Amino acid sequence: xxxxxxxxxxxxxxxxxxxxxxxxxxxxxxxxxxxxxxxxxxxxxxxxxxxxxxxxxxxxxxxxxxxxxxxxxxxxxxxxxxxxxxxxxxxxxxxxxxxxxxxxxxxxxxxxxxxxxxxxxxxxxxxxxxxxxxxxxxxxxxxxxxxxxxxxxxxxxxxxxxxxxxxxxxxxxxxxxxxxxxxxxxxxxxxxxxxxxxxxxxxxxxxxxxxxxxxxxxxxxxxxxxxxxxxxxxxxxxxxxxxxxxxxxxxxxxxxxxxxxxxxxxxxxxxxxxxxxxxxxxxxxxxxxxxxxxxxxxxxxxxxxxxxxxxxxxxxxxxxxxxxxxxxxxxxxxxxxxxxxxxxxxxxxxxxxx
Amino acid sequence: xxxxxxxxxxxxxxxxxxxxxxxxxxxxxxxxxxxxxxxxxxxxxxxxxxxxxxxxxxxxxxxxxxxxxxxxxxxxxxxxxxxxxxxxxxxxxxxxxxxxxxxxxxxxxxxxxxxxxxxxxxxxxxxxxxxxxxxxxxxxxxxxxxxxxxxxxxxxxxxxxxxxxxxxxxxxxxxxxxxxxxxxxxxxxxxxxxxxxxxxxxxxxxxxxxxxxxxxxxxxxxxxxxxxxxxxxxxxxxxxxxxxxxxxxxxxxxxxxxxxxxxxxxxxxxxxxxxxx
Numbered sequence: 310x311x312x313x314x315x316x317x318x319x320x321x322x323x324x325x326x327x328x329x330x331x332x333x334x335x336x337x338x339x340x341x342x343x344x345x346x347x348x349x350x351x352x353x354x355x356x357x358x359x360x361x362x363x364x365x366x367x368x369x370x371x372x373x374x375x376x377x378x379x380x381x382x383x384x385x386x387x388x389x390x391x392x393x394x395x396x397x398x399x400x401x402x403x404x405x406x407x408x409x410x411x412x413x414x415x416x417x418x419x420x421x422x423x424x425x426x427x428x429x430x431x432x433x434x435x436x437x438x439x440x441x442x443x444x445x446x447x448x449x450x451x452x453x454x455x456x457x458x459x460x461x462x463x464x465x466x467x468x469x470x471x472x473x474x475x476x477x478x479x480x481x482x483x484x485x486x487x488x489x490x491x492x493x494x495x496x497x498x499x500x501x502x503x504x505x506x507x508x509x510x511x512x513x514x515x516x517x518x519x520x521x522x523x524x525x526x527x528x529x530x531x532x533x534x535x536x537x538x539x540x541x542x543x544x545x546x547x548x549x550x551x552x553x554x555x556x557x558x559x560x561x562x563x564x565x566x567x568x569x570x571x572x573x574x575x576x577x578x579x580x581x582x583x584x585x586x587x588x589x590x591x592x593x594x595x596x597x598x599x600x601x602x603x604x605x606x607x608x609x610x611x612x613x614x615x616x617x618x619x620x621x622x623x624x625x626x627x628x629x630x631x632x633x634x635x636x637x638x639x640x641x642x643x644x645x646x647x648x649x650x651x652x653x654x655x656x657x658x659x660x661x662x663x
Numbered sequence: 664x665x666x667x668x669x670x671x672x673x674x675x676x677x678x679x680x681x682x683x684x685x686x687x688x689x690x691x692x693x694x695x696x697x698x699x700x701x702x703x704x705x706x707x708x709x710x711x712x713x714x715x716x717x718x719x720x721x722x723x724x725x726x727x728x729x730x731x732x733x734x735x736x737x738x739x740x741x742x743x744x745x746x747x748x749x750x751x752x753x754x755x756x757x758x759x760x761x762x763x764x765x766x767x768x769x770x771x772x773x774x775x776x777x778x779x780x781x782x783x784x785x786x787x788x789x790x791x792x793x794x795x796x797x798x799x800x801x802x803x804x805x806x807x808x809x810x811x812x813x814x815x816x817x818x819x820x821x822x823x824x825x826x827x828x829x830x831x832x833x834x835x836x837x838x839x840x841x842x843x844x845x846x847x848x849x850x851x852x853x854x855x856x857x858x859x860x861x862x863x864x865x866x867x868x869x870x871x872x873x874x875x876x877x878x879x880x881x882x883x884x885x886x887x888x889x890x891x892x893x894x895x896x897x898x899x900x901x902x903x904x905x906x907x908x909x910x911x912x913x914x915x916x917x918x919x920x921x922x923x924x925x926x927x928x929x930x931x932x933x934x935x936x937x938x939x940x
Binding site for chain 1: 829831836838841849850
């Protein structure tokens with residue numbers, strides 16, 4: 310089932326949580342709402358679920374206006390960050406809850422409920438835990454039970470609010486792979502909220518980036534990572550180095566240095582800000598080669614597959630922090646020392662107006 | 664050879680010894696004195712004293728009114744706690760403080776105030792008199808006084824549990840299609856039940872032993888509105904100490920059994936609601 314939100318506006322006092330947000334979630338996709346905390350992503354999810362109401366705007370479920378319906382009439386499955394399992398019920402009763410609360414004429418027999426609950430527990434691979442209480446489960450198990458509980462009422466859409474936020478890194482990684490597989494099996498339209506870009510890029514079909522109550526960019530993980538639409542998106546999706554300067558002919562003047570870059574969308578003399586990822590910076594130690602921004606090596610972290618070099622800008626880029634990622638071979642060849650002065654030359658730049 | 668288990672917290676022996684000593688002096692010795700004094704009566708004498716019709720009527724009133732008052736307090740105390748925890752409104756702090764007033768007020772003062780209000784010529788009593796409803800000077804007056812003194816117990820035991828109750832649980836329940844009352848019945852109430860029972864037990868225990876506030880409003884009509892503590896006082900005033908302690912023994916045993924039953928129920932609900940897991 311498709312979800313559309315149209316011109317949603319929501320303020321808490323003076324704080325605008327959502328400013329005129331319109332989005333389209335197509336049927337069967339797994340979409341991530343990604344952004345820093347306080348960007349309005351959870352509020353948007355709660356408005357779609359009906360747990361919160363918008364000041365203005367509409368929520369359409371399957372093309373029908375659902376703005377004024379209660380959460381229990383929207384048939385959405387909601388999964389909470391802190392699981393919200395009923396601690397006085399065992400796993401079986403938790404999953405059966407939604408079925409047992411149905412009005413008598415729609416309620417399945419206890420036998421059918423038992424069958425359905427066991428199917429769901431098998432789906433989340435936890436049918437051996439049916440008699441346990443939530444307090445006896447690990448965080449990852451609890452969240453899987455919470456998901457099974459939400460799926461029991463056959464929701465039209467699945468909404469997950471930071472579903473892995475309370476779990477440790479290893480379990481989180483495992484569960485997000487598992488969620489992806491589950492979605493490929495069920496194909497239920499799903500939206501999940503996260504502040505972890507890696508999680509969003511890895512799991513979702515489509516990513517919606519939000520900041521300060523506005524949508525910054527929508528696209529596939531590939532698109533948003535390769536072609537960030539705004540400086541915010543660029544900065545949020547990974548480590549970043551930035552150069553503030555002015556466009557001069559076929560380059561960008563940063564302090565005393567000129568970085569070669571052709572940017573036809575800007576005019577000569579425009580103030581711009583340019584971004585490069587750590588692996589897109591080349592370290593030049595040879596004074597005979599021209600170009601690049603001067604910097605001093607502050608720290609070399611050479612464990613792992615790649616070596617990371619932290620540098621401090623010199624001259625026009627004073628006090629600025631740079632981060633470069635090198636392959637181990639490159640690092641060995643350069644034989645950098647802490648305190649050494651080098652020049653940084655970006656192999657790829659993404660330029661925005663300043 | 665086994666090594667004595669090392670304890671991290673010091674002073675276990677000292678505190679345990681002190682606790683037992685203290686309990687003995689303050690609670691056990693006076694209580695056993697009650698039993699010893701009663702023993703000066705023969706068994707048949709004892710039976711005669713504690714089963715006179717007037718005393719039997721007083722048991723019915725004392726225990727019946729106390730249970731009823733505790734039950735009423737459980738319902739309205741829960742409501743009051745709910746309002747205090749869940750809503751914001753002007754004067755909330757004041758109401759919160761008012762709840763404790765029955766703790767602090769000398770019970771005789773409460774009794775006189777209630778009597779003045781509910782007497783046929785009092786503010787409320789005069790309104791009720793034309794309707795043929797008589798509160799003061801009868802069993803209903805006893806009930807009113809017992810409700811008054813028991814109110815804080817339920818509110819104060821339920822309030823912290825309610826504050827800890829995550830609203831996400833209610834949201835989860837609603838998102839699963841549960842109606843409001845289903846959420847209350849199946850999600851909120853089971854979590855609150857152990858605390859509610861504790862509050863009920865405390866309110867009940869307090870009501871059974873209450874004397875000061877009841878005595879003014881009850882009217883103390885033999886066979887109708889005499890509470891058991893009054894029967895004990897009456898015996899004392901006639902210098903019938905053994906008779907007084909005999910009735911006290913019956914009260915003690917009754918109360919003990921009832922509290923034991925309530926505690927058992929509470930332990931059972933705690934187990935059933937998974938609190939100890």
